[in-house]
Amino acid sequence: xxxxxxxxxxxxxxxxxxxxxxxxxxxxxxxxxxxxxxxxxxxxxxxxxxxxxxxxxxxxxxxxxxxxxxxxxxxxxxxxxxxxxxxxxxxxxxxxxxxxxxxxxxxxxxxxxxxxxxxxxxxxxxxxxxxxxxxxxxxxxxxxxxxxxxxxxxxxxxxxxxxxxxxxxxxxxxxxxxxxxxxxxxxxxxxxxxxxxxxxxxxxxxxxxxxxxxxxxxxxxxxxxxxxxxxxxxxxxxxxxxxxxxxxxxxxxxxxxxxxxxxxxxxxxxxxxxxxxxxxxxxxxxxxxxxxxxxxxxxxxxxxxxxxxxxxxxxxxxxxxxxxxxxxxxxxxxxxxxxxxxxxxxxxxxxxxxxxxxxxxxxxxxxxxxxxxxxxxxxxxxxxxxxxxxxxxxxxxxxxxxxxxxxxxxxxxxxxxxxxxxxxxxxxxxxxxxxxxxxxxxxxxxxxx
Amino acid sequence: xxxxxxxxxxxxxxxxxxxxxxxxxxxxxxxxxxxxxxxxxxxxxxxxxxxxxxxxxxxxxxxxxxxxxxxxxxxxxxxxxxxxxxxxxxxxxxxxxxxxxxxxxxxxxxxxxxxxxxxxxxxxxxxxxxxxxxxxxxxxxxxxxxxxxxxxxxxxxxxxxxxxxxxxxxxxxxxxxxxxxxxxxxxxxxxxxxxxxxxxxxxxxxxxxxxxxxxxxxxxxxxxxxxxxxxxxxxxxxxxxxxxxxxxxxxxxxxxxxxxxxxxxxxxxxxxxxxxxxxxxxxxxxxxxxxxxxxxxxxxxxxxxxxxxxxxxxxxxxxxx
Numbered sequence: 001x002x003x004x005x006x007x008x009x010x011x012x013x014x015x016x017x018x019x020x021x022x023x024x025x026x027x028x029x030x031x032x033x034x035x036x037x038x039x040x041x042x043x044x045x046x047x048x049x050x051x052x053x054x055x056x057x058x059x060x061x062x063x064x065x066x067x068x069x070x071x072x073x074x075x076x077x078x079x080x081x082x083x084x085x086x087x088x089x090x091x092x093x094x095x096x097x098x099x100x101x102x103x104x105x106x107x108x109x110x111x112x113x114x115x116x117x118x119x120x121x122x123x124x125x126x127x128x129x130x131x132x133x134x135x136x137x138x139x140x141x142x143x144x145x146x147x148x149x150x151x152x153x154x155x156x157x158x159x160x161x162x163x164x165x166x167x168x169x170x171x172x173x174x175x176x177x178x179x180x181x182x183x184x185x186x187x188x189x190x191x192x193x194x195x196x197x198x199x200x201x202x203x204x205x206x207x208x209x210x211x212x213x214x215x216x217x218x219x220x221x222x223x224x225x226x227x228x229x230x231x232x233x234x235x236x237x238x239x240x241x242x243x244x245x246x247x248x249x250x251x252x253x254x255x256x257x258x259x260x261x262x263x264x265x266x267x268x269x270x271x272x273x274x275x276x277x278x279x280x281x282x283x284x285x286x287x288x289x290x291x292x293x294x295x296x297x298x299x300x301x302x303x304x305x306x307x308x309x310x311x312x313x314x315x316x317x318x319x320x321x322x323x324x325x326x327x328x329x330x331x332x333x334x335x336x337x338x339x340x341x342x343x344x345x346x347x348x349x350x351x352x353x354x355x356x357x358x359x360x361x362x363x364x365x366x367x368x369x370x371x372x373x374x375x376x377x378x379x380x381x382x383x384x385x386x387x388x389x390x391x392x393x394x395x396x397x398x399x400x401x402x403x404x405x406x407x408x409x410x411x412x413x414x415x416x417x418x419x420x421x422x423x424x425x426x427x428x429x430x431x432x433x434x435x436x437x438x439x440x441x442x443x444x445x446x447x448x449x
Numbered sequence: 450x451x452x453x454x455x456x457x458x459x460x461x462x463x464x465x466x467x468x469x470x471x472x473x474x475x476x477x478x479x480x481x482x483x484x485x486x487x488x489x490x491x492x493x494x495x496x497x498x499x500x501x502x503x504x505x506x507x508x509x510x511x512x513x514x515x516x517x518x519x520x521x522x523x524x525x526x527x528x529x530x531x532x533x534x535x536x537x538x539x540x541x542x543x544x545x546x547x548x549x550x551x552x553x554x555x556x557x558x559x560x561x562x563x564x565x566x567x568x569x570x571x572x573x574x575x576x577x578x579x580x581x582x583x584x585x586x587x588x589x590x591x592x593x594x595x596x597x598x599x600x601x602x603x604x605x606x607x608x609x610x611x612x613x614x615x616x617x618x619x620x621x622x623x624x625x626x627x628x629x630x631x632x633x634x635x636x637x638x639x640x641x642x643x644x645x646x647x648x649x650x651x652x653x654x655x656x657x658x659x660x661x662x663x664x665x666x667x668x669x670x671x672x673x674x675x676x677x678x679x680x681x682x683x684x685x686x687x688x689x690x691x692x693x694x695x696x697x698x699x700x701x702x703x704x705x706x707x708x709x710x711x712x713x714x715x716x717x718x719x720x721x722x723x724x725x726x727x728x729x730x731x732x733x734x735x736x737x738x739x740x741x742x743x744x745x746x747x748x749x750x751x752x753x754x755x756x757x758x759x760x761x762x763x764x765x766x767x768x769x770x
Contacts, residue, residue, distance in 0.1 A: 144686075151686020152647075154694040181688065184646035188662040188698070240646075 002407065003439040005096050007133050015039040016433065017055045021064035021394070023048075025384045026071060026366035036069060038390040041433035046384055064394055065442075067427050068362065071370040072104025072135075072391040073347060074382045076194075076271065077247060077319035079169070079340070081411075083124070084113030089324040089342075089411045091125070095134030097344040097410040099437035102393035102426040103320070105136040105374065105381045106344075110147065111169035117142035117153040119161035126162055134436050135429075136391070138164045138379065143182055143193060149173050152185055159189045164377045165245070167194035170294045170339075174200040176232060183242025192243045192376065197229035197254070198295050206335050208296040212281045218334060221296055227253035234261045237268050245376060246270040249315060250295045252305030259314040269376055270314075273321035274343060274350040275416050277306045283416060289330045289337035291416045293321075310368060311359055317373040320347040324412040341416040345408055350417055352397060352424035362397070390433040394442070399425035458757050462574050462581045465590035466631040474599070474636060480753035481600050481746070488524070488748055497760055498527035501558040506532045506548075507584070508564045513719055513744065514584050514593075518561045521751035525760075527558070545569060546576050553577040558759045562586070567624075580758040588622050594718055595628035597750040599636065601743050602673055605714055610637035615667050615709075616658075617643040618677035618699060618726050619688075621650045625718045626677060630656055643667030644699060647688045663698070664705040671709045675716045676701050676727050684725065692725050702728035706737075714739050 019035040023046065034048040035055075055061035075098070081088035091108075098106055108125055110116030116125075122139050129137035141158030143166040145151045155166055166186060173179040173195060186193055202225035206218045213220035230246060234257065237244045249255060249272045261268055275283075275293055280300045284291040291297055309315035323340025330337050351369060354360040360368075374382025381391035403420045405413035427442040428435055458476040466474075487493060503522040507515050515531065522529045532552070543551075545564070552560060559580040562570045567587030574581035585591040603609055614633050620626045620642045633640050634657050642653060643661040654660050661667030668674060679695060689695045701715065715731055715738045723729045732738055 145690065152688075152690040154690040156690075156698045157694050181647045184649075185689070187646045 003100060003437055004443070005099055005134075005437055006435055015044065015059050017051055017059050017061040018064055018069055018392075018394070019051050019055050019061050020066060021069035022066060023384070024068055024070035024362050024366050026363050026371040027383050027385070029363045029367070031361070031363050036384070036392070038430075038433045041390055043384060043386060043388050043390050045386060067394050067396050069392055069394050070362070070366050071374075071382050071384055072393045072429060072431065073102050073369045074373040074377075074379060075103045075106040075320045075322070075344065075347060076317065076373045076377060077109060077273070078106040078322045078344065079109040079111065079324070081324060082112070082128070083121075087411070088326050091128045091137065092132050092134075093409070093411045094322070094344065095129075095132045095137070097322075097342070097408070098135040099429045100409050100426060101320075101345040102348045102395060102429050103135055103344055104391035104393065104429060104431045105138065105379050107138045107140060107164055107377060109169045110140045110142045110167065111171070115142050115147045116140060116158070116163070117145050117147070119154070119157050122158055122161040122163050135431060136379070136381065138162070138377070140165050140167045140169075140194065142166070143168045143173070144178065147171050149175060149178060152182055155186055155191055156189050159191055164379065165192040165194050167196075167247070170196055172196050172198045172200050172203070172229060176236065179233070180236050180240060183236055183240040183244060187240070187242055190243070192245055194245045194247050195233060196247050196294070197226055197233055199225040199229045203295075206292060206296070207284050208281050208298045210281060210299055212284065216284070216287065216334075223251040223253065223298060223302060226251045226295060227257055230254045230257050234258075234266065234268060237266060244268055247319065248273055248276065248295055248321060249309065250276040250298050250306065251302045255305050255309040255314055259309075259312070262314060269316045271317035271319045271373070272306050272310070272315050273319050274347060275321075275341065277303060277310060278350050278353060279303070279416060284334070287334040289332070289334055290341060290414050290418060292334060292337050292339050293341055293416065294339045297416075307354065307359055310354065316368065317376065318347070318351055318368045319373070320344050324410060325414045326412050330414050341414050342408065342410045342412060343415070344410065346403055346415060346417045346422075348393070348395065348426060349401075349403070349422035349424040350420070353422070355397070356423055390430060392430040393426055394428040394430070395424060395426045397424050399423065401425060457760070460758055463592050463754055463758060464571055464574060464581065464583045466592045466595050466628045466635070467590065469632075469635065471635055471637075474596070474632060477596055477750070477753050477757060478600050478603060480756060481596070481749040482604075484749040484752045485746075488745070493524050494526060495524065496526035497756060498522065498525040498558075501527040501759055502530065502556070503527045503559045503561060503755065504530045504532060504552055504557045506534075506552065506560050506562045508534050508562075508569075509585070511563055511584070513747075514563065517744070517747045518582075518584060518751050521748050522755055524748070525752055525755055527755070530557075545573060549573045549576045553579065559755065582754060582758065585624050587624065588627070589624050590628045591624040592628050593747070593751055593754060594625050595632040596754070597743055597747040598629055598675065598716060598718075599632055600746045600750055601716065601739050602714065604746075605739060606672065609633065612638040612672040613641070613670060614638050614673040614675060615641045615643050615661075615671040616675045616677065617664070617667065617701065619648045619679050619683060620644050620653065620677070621648045622680065622683065623677050629675065630658055641667055641671065645689055645695075648683075664701075665708060668705060668709045671713055673714050673716065674701060674706065674709060678718065678720065679722060679726050696725055700724070700726055700728060701731050703731060706731060713737065716740065716743060719744065
């Protein structure tokens with residue numbers, strides 16, 4: 001493979017200076033050459049003038065060779081098969097894929113078997129994360145009991161156990177009264193609700209409506225299944241004053257409606273995932289089941305609007321929407337295929353296309369990938385600040401390579417980006433000051449050579 | 450024959466607390482005080498309402514309120530008829546107003562009504578010639594409960610003015626909460642409502658109360674903690690996720706009570722769900738819980754209301770305002 005997972009490495013108690021780096025500071029929207037000093041797992045200092053005349057004696061130093069050093073990615077939408085479907089992905093295999101992808105914190109979706117509607121499951125995730133010692137792992141609590149969209153889950157007890165937000169994962173809440181009560185109830189705990197807006201009664205198909213669906217002869221979902229629920233949810237937020245984050249926005253109309261809600265001063269946020277700004281419904285041509293996603297891949301016009309939404313800031317964050325499916329789920333007729341794609345290892349390189357295409361600056365991209373999601377979910381990482389956890393990613397933005405499913409560290413290989421040429425590769429991933437991944441071309445030996 | 454007592458308020462009906470004057474409320478409480486000793490003595494019966502007929506018309510199941518009204522009327526010498534709705538013509542499809550007209554024709558002096566629909570008691574009062582007492586209508590009002598709560602507090606604290614009262618739990622579905630909010634504010638007390646946002650009615654702050662979504666801030670420095678009953682059908686997911694979560698965050702226990710004044714009184718209109726909205730240790734705390742005293746005051750308050758409403762009338766027929 002192309003790098004080393006360094007899980008066994010003990011935490012380095014002293015200080016390490018990362019010098020000769022291009023630093024990306026999303027919070028201050030800036031980018032400069034400089035250094036970062038890490039002490040006891042935290043960021044002790046950073047800036048353009050730090051160690052400008054070389055690293056001092058007595059401090060271990062790492063020459064970043066001019067690569068970009070940024071807050072590690074905070075991925076707010078990751079599904080693994082643990083517990084329930086460990087043959088698809090375990091927390092450990094997801095942790096490894098995250099390390100390779102430069103992700104230092106991830107939030108796990110609750111739609112496992114059993115679903116995370118009981119405090120013991122949240123504690124289970126925290127315990128496994130401590131054992132696995134890779135990326136920081138947080139968990140969503142279920143919004144409704146059994147994710148069945150009817151009765152509230154124990155939001156208070158789940159929050160006490162450490163759930164960082166509440167969602168029914170890919171199940172939209174069709175019943176407005178249930179979401180209204182959830183938004184009200186969550187206020188007592190200042191809890192964030194994450195909702196996938198897809199009107200269930202219009203979402204029984206397998207791809208987006210349009211010429212492609214007609215040619216392929218597949219049952220389809222109209223894009224308005226999304227915007228009509230976005231509009232409903234905005235009204236509910238207006239009424240309840242609850243905290244709502246809409247996830248996986250995929251249509252032009254949704255972006256427009258959310259933009260106008262934000263312009264009215266409504267506190268509502270949203271994210272999208274790489275397939276929705278990097279692919280369109282042509283990707284399911286030849287019935288490629290790797291392109292079967294929830295929501296379905298949309299038209300080129302929608303894709304362009306998602307890019308615009310990321311540029312303007314209407315879309316606040318980017319999530320990987322990592323959802324492993326094994327061959328039994330994907331090597332079947334399109335309509336029968338399980339939805340979803342893996343995304344941990346491709347989140348950064350595919351997102352960097354926005355930078356290479358001149359659509360976003362690097363600091364702006366890292367707002368969407370790190371600082372904003374960390375803020376939304378109140379996670380400690382995702383920023384460059386003195387005293388913040390030293391969760392960092394070092395990457396070469398120009399490294400050209402081709403995504404190949406045989407190289408994935410994830411247990412399953414269902415990437416909609418398989419065979420895509422990309423630019424940008426993680427050189428090292430640092431969590432709490434500890435290097436958990438190093439690319440082959442960035443080993444100490446390679447540096448010495 | 451009719452005994453007129455000075456200072457006894459005169460009312461046509463008692464449909465709610467909203468709109469009553471502080472003087473009327475004080476008058477009713479003063480009158481209630483006068484019955485407490487009578488109720489505690491061996492001979493509890495007077496003939497003030499001798500010859501009067503009181504009908505208890507309960508469309509909703511109730512043991513304590515109906516019994517309390519029955520005891521109150523009997524101690525004043527009235528004849529009491531309990532209409533058991535389960536076996537009555539209501540079950541055969543008779544409308545509320547037809548039932549009212551039928552009973553009215555029997556010339557009662559007072560009808561005590563409980564009904565599951567807000568406003569039903571009001572409607573009934575418009576169609577009968579006698580006095581109507583609201584024993585609870587839907588989610589609207591339960592005036593005698595608020596009066597007995599006020600009497601309990603006044604006897605323990607000597608006043609209502611200036612007290613800080615937290616009403617906790619299912620505010621949305623509670624007629625007790627609404628009547629208490631009216632009464633306490635009319636009498637100059639400050640009211641907080643505390644509970645999960647799902648059980649908080651819209652714009653209740655416009656009734657003059659402070660809204661709190663957690664017990665820690667809601668109970669801070671309060672003089673009185675009034676707990677409300679959480680109906681079983683609201684515990685499982687629709688309004689609150691579960692009993693254990695409700696008890697953990699909104700159930701009254703000694704831990705949550707720590708932030709209240711050290712001598713804060715604990716009240717509950719009953720019947721209690723132990724382990725749901727109130728911990729047994731708190732409910733049975735002899736130093737602070739006045740829950741049984743509330744029941745005792747209930748009889749005195751209902752005697753006072755009956756006296757104020759029908760005690761002064763030779764014949765209620767034709768005398769209605």
